[in-house]
Structure formats: C-alpha cells, structure tokens
Amino acid sequence: MRTVLALDLKDDPALIAEYERHHQRIWPEIADHLRRQGVTGMEIYRLGTRMMMVMETDDSVFDAAAMAAASESDPKVRAWEELMWRFQAPTPWTPAGQKWVPMTRIFDLGAQED
Template sequence: MKRHCFALDLKNDPALIAEYENWHKAENGWPEIRKSILDAGIVDMQIYRTGNRLFMIMETLDDFRNEEKAARDAANPHVQEWEQLMWKYQQPLPWASGNEKWVCMDRIYQL
C-alpha cells in the first residue's frame, strides 16, 4: 500500500463550503465517481477541511499511478461532469501549475 496526500483550497465562502460538504456526504456522492476511484486502485480516500483548505489522503495499491488515473478520468464523462460541478467550489493553490487542482504534498516528517 502507498499513501498519497494532496491539498486544495475552496472558495472562501461559507455557503459554497457548506454546499461542497453536502456533495461529499455518502448519500449525495455519485456511484460513478466512487467506481472510478475504486477502479483506479484507490482503496481508501479521506478529505479533511480547515477553513477553506482541503487535505486529501489516499491509500492505494502499490502499482497505482496518478498519471494513469488522470488519463482515465479525462476519458470518463461522469468524472468530467463531477469535476466541472466541483470547480464551482474549488480554487487552485497559489503555487499550482497549469490546470492542477489537487496539489501533491511532500512528507517532511515521520515519527
């Protein structure tokens, strides 16, 4: 298993943040999105929030490749629709490059 950590900001608007959280409740998630996550070799995913900053932890199979998941997502109309909907709430980190949304974080400490 491998762990991947990412960060992203939400637009700093309490109403939009509440909507975003509502979309991420289990009963509101799209089954096609869950399937695409699992099919990519992601075995667990958690998103945490503080203020408008999001932190995502993904546990994946050892052979998981983020580039391969991105290519599959680009070809999946359901994922593209979901990403377009989520962009209403999200904004890139100031140091994100190009169309990058979730920015991979580097581990700097481990006990």
C-alpha cells in the same frame, strides 16, 4: 501507498457547505471509478478554505497517468470534476492547470530513533 494532496475552496460559506453536502454521499460512479483505478482509501479534511486529501492506493494497480486518462475519457467523472470546480480554487502554490497537488512530508514519527 499513501499520498497527501492539497487544494483550496473558494472563500464562501454557502459554497463550502454545499461542497461538504456533495461529499456526504458522492456519486456511485465516482466511487467506482476511484476503486477501479486502485484507490483503496480516501479521506478529505478541511481547515477554513484549505483542504487535505489522504489517498491510499494499491501500487499493483494504481497509475496516476492512467487514472488521469481514464478520468478524462469518462463523461460522469468529467461532470463531477466540473461540478467540484465550482467550489474549488488552486492553492497559491498550485501549478497552472492542476487542482489537487501533492504535499511534502516533513516529519515522520516512525523514522525517529528512541
């Protein structure tokens, strides 16, 4: 399954540059954690301070609630998330206590009839 999520960055060019440097090579434990949870692909795009994550998952393995629980119980994942929150900011539409929020697909070329 493909999920698209949004999150903002703090509007500070130095912080944005540092955030991007962290993503040139994420901690191996974080990549391993994502793969164990059934994440088969992940890309993050940025325009200004807005970010969009495209996450591909194996539905036979992936469970968002289980991933959240596994993330919370893993000290390395918690440390990564704490570090990332130095750079991140919720979008204006993000519910309190959340970070990445799902975007709503409004168009699909594949669904268009010729």
